[in-house]
Amino acid sequence: MLVGVGSGVAGIAVTLLLRVTQHLAFGYSDGTFLEGVLGAEPWRRVVALAAAGVIGGVGWWALRRWGRAVVPVADVVDGARMPGFSALLHAALQIVIVGLGASIGRELAPRELGALFGSWLSDRAGLSARDRRMLVAAGAGAGLAAVYNVPLGGAIFTLEVLLLDLSITAVIVALATSAVATLVARIVVPNEPLYALPSLPVTxxxxxxxxxxxxxxxxxxxxxxxxxxxxxxxxxxxxxxxxxxxxxxxxxxxxxxxxxxxxxxxxxxxxxxxxxxxxxxxxxxxxxxxxxxxxxxxxxxxxxxxxxxxxxxxxxxxxxxxxxxxxxxxxxxxxxxxxxxxxxxxxxxxxxxxxxxxxxxxxxxxxxxxxxxxxxxxxxxxxxxxxxxxxxxxxxx
Incomplete structure (x- = not known):
């Protein structure tokens, strides 16, 4: 439950940072990102992407030169330790460049933050290696669930991609963590489908x-x-x-x-x-x-x-x-x-x-x-x- 709350809070932070960046970059306050881009002056597209390149290029160069290496989520699940400050900066850079228009997914950042919180909490609680592995994976999947409002998708991602485990314990942890994270994140994430389309027929x-x-x-x-x-x-x-x-x-x-x-x-x-x-x-x-x-x-x-x-x-x-x-x-x-x-x-x-x-x-x-x-x-x-x-x-x- 605590990992779910932490992943949900991470989802809130990611969503708010993304929205603020998008609105500042393209000067809009309502509507979708594409509507905001289409309504803004065309020069903003070039300026925003150039700014994303400078922020991302300098930020990741500095992080990789002076910071501790960010550990992939799969390695954290298997027992590696994620460096806290580097992970936070790494996630922030991802969201900022996506908000400025970079053509890359934003789902890695909340997964990293969810895994980071799950790892930290597991270490503080003195859990076994098996329990820690489940909670770290569940935290990562819950981060995905939180930002996209996909509680079942986050749980299935935990089980199929990160854990490769369908035991009853793993299923309970994955479902509960993703559900809690999604509920917490709905404070700012709309409870609606990501893509709006009518009911489609099968022929x-x-x-x-x-x-x-x-x-x-x-x-x-x-x-x-x-x-x-x-x-x-x-x-x-x-x-x-x-x-x-x-x-x-x-x-x-x-x-x-x-x-x-x-x-x-x-x-x-x-x-x-x-x-x-x-x-x-x-x-x-x-x-x-x-x-x-x-x-x-x-x-x-x-x-x-x-x-x-x-x-x-x-x-x-x-x-x-x-x-x-x-x-x-x-x-x-x-x-x-x-x-x-x-x-x-x-x-x-x-x-x-x-x-x-x-x-x-x-x-x-x-x-x-x-x-x-x-x-x-x-x-x-x-x-x-x-x-x-x-x-x-x-x-x-």
Whole structure:
């Protein structure tokens, strides 16, 4: 319960810092981030991204030069200690650059803060290594649950990704911690779906498309994961970080003059795809550009998550593929294809099929009937992604 409260407070802090940064950067007070960007003067996009590059570049250079190394959440779960001050600064830098428009996910920061609090509290309570492991993982999952209002998704992420444990004790801890964190964070986080869309129908056309598109989306998701790994492996080091990141971010800001949907963690592009608000050709261009700018952001040295960028890319792929398929077999709203593709691509990029399904359905508040095509697509997607990963690890071509 205490870890849930701490993770919920971390979710509140992350949400408030993000909102303040966004509103100051783009000069708006109401509406969504995309509405604020579209209503602001275009020059703000370049200036905000340039500022994000300077803050992130200098901040991470200084942190990596003089601070203690931030430990990955998975290592903290396995027993490593997270340095408190470095973790707080690391999380703050992530949220500030996302608020300024950086194209990277914000979910890593609350996961790190939740893991930090779970680790600290477990050490103070003198818990066993097994109990500490569960509470640290639950704190990280609860941080994700808090910022996105996805209590079940946070719990499933804890069990499937961090713990790989479905014992009764682990399930109880994960469910309770995520539920408490979500309730606490609702002080500032709206109790509503992340993406607004109507109830979507299931049709025979959608079922057939899910069978065919799932493996293709798995191939695309695995390719994106591999590209992210390569980008992280070639990040600048030392003083180069403080030079490269401002240059890359300023370039992304210049591109955003024509394509403001690229800014932020991916929610803007995801909502545009769900709404089918732009022509198919424009969405196809945006999904390519989103992948490029996300990889450039990671490759420049920025830290952050890939959850919402992956969902946005998958949603855009679904809109493009669904629009094409509708000419072959009409009668299904394009939004149905978008939902299925978002789940399948996210499953491949997270390597977590159940987590992806639960998150997408909590993000969109869709009816259970849509689970059938989504599950078919996710099964095909994750099968191809795992096969490709196994071939790469074993060196078989």
């Amino acid at each position: 025979p056309s959608l079922i057939v498309w899910a069978c065919l598109a799932g493996p293709v989306l798995g191939l695309a998701g695995a390719g994106f994961v591999r590209a992210v790994e390569l980008a992280r492996d070639h990040r600048p080091t030392g003083w180069r970080l403080a030079v490269v990141m401002p240059l890359v971010f300023t370039g992304i800001g210049a591109v955003a003059l024509a394509f403001p949907q690229l800014l932020g963690n991916g929610r803007a592009l995801g909502q545009v795809a769900f709404d089918v608000a732009l022509p198919t050709a424009t969405i196809a261009l945006l999904l390519v550009l989103k992948a490029v700018v996300a990889l450039a952001t990671i490759g420049s040295g920025a830290s952050g998550g890939t959850l919402t960028p992956s969902l946005a890319i998958g949603a855009a792929l679904g809109m493009v593929g669904g629009a094409v398929w509708s000419h072959v077999w009409p009668g299904t709203p394009v939004g149905s294809f978008v939902l299925v593709a978002a789940a399948a691509f996210l499953a491949a990029s997270l390597r977590a099929p159940i987590t992806a399904l639960v998150l997408v359905f909590e993000f969109t508040d869709q009816q259970p009937g849509m689970l059938v095509p989504a599950m078919i697509a996710v099964a095909g997607s994750i099968a191809v992604a795992r096969l490709l990963e196994r071939r790469r690890v074993t060196g078989v071509d």
